[in-house]
Amino acid sequence: MSSATTINPADLGVVESSPEENYITHDKGILSWIFTLDHKRIGLMYLISVLCAFALGGFFALLVRTELFFPGPGILTHDQYNQAMTLHGAVMVFLVIIPGIPAALGNIIMPLQLGAKDVAFPRLNLMSYHLWILGALFFISSLVISAADTGWTFYVPYSTTTPTAVIPAAFGAFILGFSSIFTGLNFIVTVHKLRPPGMTWFRLPLFVWALYSTAVIQVLATPVIGITLLMLIVERAFGLGIFDPALGGDPVLFQHFFWFYSHPAVYIMIVPAFGVVSELIATFSRKEIFGYKFIAMSSVAIALLGFLVWGHHMFTSGQSVLAGTIFSAITFLIAIPTAIKIFNWIATMYKARIHLDTPMLYAIAFLWVFTIGGVTGVFLSTMSVDIHLHDTYFVVAHFHYVMMGGAITAFMGGLHYWWPKFSGKVYPETQGRIGAVLVFVGLNLTFFPQFVMGTRGMPRRYYNYLPEFQGLHQLSTIGAFTLGLGFLLTAIYLYTSWTRGKKAAPNPWGATTLEWTCASPPPYYNFHDTPEINRGPYEGYAQLRFDKDIQGYVPVK
Amino acid sequence: MISSLLSSIALATELPKSPPSNDFWMPLDASTFAGDIDGLYDFLFWVSAVSTILIMAVMFYFIAKYRAHSREANEQADETSHHNTALEITWSVIPLFFCIAIFVWGFRGYVDLRTAPRDALEIHVQGQKWKWLFTYPNGHVDSDLHVPVDRDVRIIIQSVDVLHSLFIPAFRTKMDAVPGRYTDLWFHATKTGDFPIFCAEYCGTSHSDMLTHAIVHETGGYEKWMDEIKAKLDNMDPVALGTLLYEQQGCKTCHSTDGSTLVGPSWKGLFGKARTFADGSNTTADENYIKNSILNPSGQVVQGFAPAMPTYQGKLNDKQLTGIIEYIKTLK
C-alpha cells in the first residue's frame, strides 16, 4: 500500500500546484485531439459537438414554432414542416440528449470523481466519439438529400412508404446506437474495476451511481433499437415483410420493438440528470445529501423498471386491454422512486447553507420543472385519461418538461458547475443567472400552454390547426424565442469566458468530491498518486474554507 | 405559398369548430365517458397541483430561510441526520396509495371505453391519406360522422394505407386505424351538436388537414337525415351530386376548384384541357379520362405530381361518377 510520504489525493485540498501544463495544453495539433485517448479531451469534443447539435435541433424547433404562430400555412410548406419536426426530434433525441450528460460531462468528470486515471477502454471511448460523428453525418446526409418526414418515431407503414430519405436517417440512428452502447459498456467496466482503494459502492458520488445505472440501460436497451432500425431499413430496401400487412406483417410489432428501447431511452436521458442534480444540491447546500442510499438505489430501480413499461406509449394502438393494464400499473410504480428523489433533495436543503450561484439556480429550476413534468406523466399513465390525451399537445408538453426542463436544465447546471474545472476559467456569474432565469421563464412559457391545448384536443404534429388554438400557440412561440435567447446569451458568455475569462481556482464551490482535488484544468494524467478513499463523497464541508484571493476553497489548516 | 394560403381560407369556412365549453381544460362534455374522465382528470389535476405547490413551497421556504450570505463567512450547515428511513417509507407509501387509487379508477374507465355494448349502432370508417370515409348501415358513404344522440354507437375502424387515428375530443375517445386489421371504438353521445374529429396519428403531408365533423342529431334526427340523404342523392341532378361528392368523398383535400395546386391538380378549367403525363404521353381531359383517373389513378399520372391518389373502384357507382364529371365540367 502507500508509504507514509505519499500524498493522498483524496484529502481535501489541492495536491498539485496549478501546473502550466494541463490536459488541454499537454499535446498540440489537431491530430492529437482526433486521436486522443484522454477521456477529458474526448469529453470536451463531445461537449462541443453536442452543443452544436443542440443549436441545430433548436433551429428546427424555432422553425416549427414560427410556422405555428398562425393557424394556416406560413413560412414552410406541409412537407417542409413535417421534415422540420422530424429532424428536431431526431437530432435532439439521438444527437443531444441521449449522449448529452453521459458522453460530454460524464466522460470529462466521471473518472476524476472516481479517482481513476481514465475509463477502462480509452480507445473504445474514442471510437464512441467517432461513431457519434459518423451518425451525425448520416443525419446531415438525410437532411441534404430529402430530410425524413416520418417523425422521430419512424412508425411504419408511413416510414416504409414515404419517398423521403428515411434510410440515411435510420442508419445514422443505428450508428449512434453503437456509440451509446460502447459508452455504456465503458462506464460499467470503469465503475466495477477502476475504483481506487477504499472507494466502496456506497462511497461513490451520486453522479457516478447515475451514470452507472444509465450505462446498464444503454447496454441492455440500445441493441433492440439497433435491430429495429435494421429491420426498418431492410423492410424499406428489400421488402422484408415484417411490418407490412400485405406481406403478412404487423405494423404494431414495430411499435413494440421501437418503444422497448425508446422508453428505457428516456431514462438514459433523465437518470444522469438526476445525478447532476444530486451533486449540485449537495455542493450548493454545503451539506451531505439526505437519503444517499435511497437516491442511489432509486436510480437502479428506475433503470430496471423502465424496461417493463413500454406499452404505455401504445394504449390506443389496438393492443389488448390486459397488456395495457400491466403497462399502466408498472408505470405508476416508477413514479415512486422518482418522487423519493425529489423529497430527498429538498430534505437536503433543510438546515443547510444555500448559495444561489448559477448551477444551483438550474438545480432549483429543475426541481420545479421536473416535478410538473413528472406529475403530468401520471396523467398519461392513467389509462382512461390517456385515451383522450394520447397524441395531443399534452404529451408534447409532458416530454418537453421532462426532457428540456429535466435533462437540459440539469445539463446546463452541470455545465456551469464543472465549467471552472474543465475550462480553467470562471464564467460571469451575473450573466449566468440572467441566462438561467430566461431559460426558466422561456421553458414554462413555451410548454405550459401546450398542456391546455392538449386537453382541449389539439393533436400533435399538426401543420395547420383550428383557429381556436391560436392564442395558446402564440404564447408558446413567444416562449420558444425567449428560451432561444437564454441559450444564445449563455453560449456567448461561455465562449468569452473560455477565451478571456478569469482563471478559476481548483475548488471554487467548496465541493467535496474527488474531481475538485485536482487543479483546474486537471493534468492529463488526472492523479499523480492513486487516491485512497476513507470518507463518503459528501463528507468534509467543514474542512474547507473560502480563500477570497483565489476565489476558491482551500483546506482548513 | 400564397395560393395555398388562399386555399386554406377557402377551407376555413368548412373547418370544424369546438362548441364553447365551461371547463378550462376540457372540451364540451358530449358523451357518457366525459363525466368519468373529466372527473378523474380534475382529481389528478388537484392532487398534482396541491402536491407540487406544497413541495415547491417547502423548497422555497428552505431556500429563503437557510440562504447563506457569503462564502467568506464559511457558514456550516447545521448538524442533522442524513437519512431517516421512517420518512422515506412515509413519503413512498402515501404517493403509492394515490397511485393505486388513480390506477384503479383509470383502469375501470378504460375497460368501459374499450367494451362496446351489444346492440350498438355500427358504423364503419376507413381512414386513408388524407380523409375519413364513414359507411353507414344502409350503404351510404359520407365524409362526416352522423350519429343519433342518446344511443350507443360503435365505429369499426380500418385503414387502407398507413396508421391513422380517429380522435373525437368531445367524446373523449380515440383509436388508431391500423392497416391489415380492424379496430373499434364506441361512445354514447349525450349532447346534440357538431364536434371536431381529428386524425391523431401522423400520416404524412396533410395529416393536419384530415379533419371532419361528428354531427349528433336529436332523437329521430338521425333517421330523418338518413332518409333525406338517400332521397337527395337519388334525386339530385348530376352537378349538384358532383358538388356534394367533391366534399364528401374527400376530393377537396387534394384538388382545389379555384386553380391553386394542392396535392393534386386543380379541377378548375380541367375539362377539355390537354394533359401531359409523367411518361411523356398526353391526352385531352374528356369524360373517359376523368373516369379512368378516378378508378385507376396511378395508371396515368400528370407530370409534376406524385402518384398519391387512391382508387375509388368499388366506392363510386356510375351515377356518382357522372355527377363528378358534370361538376368538373362546370368549373371553367
Added chain:
Amino acid sequence: MSDTTTEHGGHGHGEAVYPYTPHHFFGAKQHFESGKLGVWLFLVTEILFFAGLFCAYTIYRAQHPEVFYWAHFYLDTFWGAVNTIVLILSSFTAAWAVRNAQLGQTTLLRINIVITIACACVFMCVKYVEYSHKFHDGLLPARHFAPVHEVWESEHFVHKHPAAAKAAARIVAGIEARTAAGGKTALDTVQPRDGALALVPVSEGHAAEHGADAAATDPEVLAAAKAATESKLADDVWLESEVKKLTPEERRPLEMAGVIRKPADGPIAFARPAKAGIFFSIYFFMTGLHGIHVAVGIGLWIWMLTISMRRKFGDTYFGPIDFTALYWHLVDLIWIYLFPMLYLIH
C-alpha cells in the same frame, strides 16, 4: 492497447505491470478483469440484438406454423449441417488457441488461429452457395418472393411425400387445363384474403400504392370480369371435389404445408400458403446478420494473428485471444440455435 509507458501506473498497488498494461490500469490483473467484463457486456448486447429477430421468428411461427413446414423443404439440410460442423470445429480450435496463448505456445497458437479462420471461410463459402441457389430459385425476401418451383416439385418434398407430390401435380395440371379453357387460376392467390380486409379490396388499395395496373374500367372488361367470377365459382366446386378424392396420405402433407387450406369465409384454396415469403425474409435476415458477424470474426482473428507476431502471450497476458474466442463462441452458439430453428424443426 498501444505500448504507452507506465510511469503513472502501478502506484500504490503492488500489482505486476506487464509490458502491455496501459497506463491507467494498476496492473495486469485489473487490465485482464476489465477486458473480461467488457467483452461479456458486449456479448450481452449481441444476444439482445439477435433477440429481436428470435422474437419475430417466434411470433410468426406461432401464427403461421404451416409456412415453416412448407418452407423447410426448400432448405438444404446437408449444407446447414456442414456449416454447423465447421463452426463447431472452429470453436474447438479457438478454445485451444486460448490455451496456447496461456501457455505461450506461439506456433501452435498461430496454427489454431489459421484453422479457425479457414473454417470460418468455409462457412462463408457454403453460405454463398446456399444463397446463390436461393436467388436462382426465386426464393427471395417477401417483396421479391417468386419461387421458380412449387414446394411439391422440390426434391425434398418428392422424396419425403411421394404420393402427395404426385397428387399435387395432378391437381395443378387440372387447374392449368381449366385456366387454358378460360377459368381463373387459383394459383395466383398469393395475396392475403383474410376477412379483415373485406370492405375494401386490398388488391385495389395496394395496387394504387404500388402503381400496378389493377382495376378494370371498360364495360367490356367489366363484363369479362363478371364472367370470370362465375367461372371461378365453377372452378371452386371442381377443386373441392378433387381435394375430397385425395387419400389422407396424399392430403395431410399438403395441408400441413398450408397448400390446401379452407379459410373461414372463402372457398377451398390450393396455393402457396398465405404470407409464405415471410419465411424467407426471416431466413435471409437472420442468416445474413449472422454471416456479417462471422465476417467480422474473421477480421478479428486476422488481427489476433498479427498481434501474435508482435507480442508475446503468456500466463499473465492472453486477454485478446480469450476475448476474441468468447465472441467467436457466441457466434457459433447463435448458429447452433439458427440451424435447427430454420432447417430442422417442423
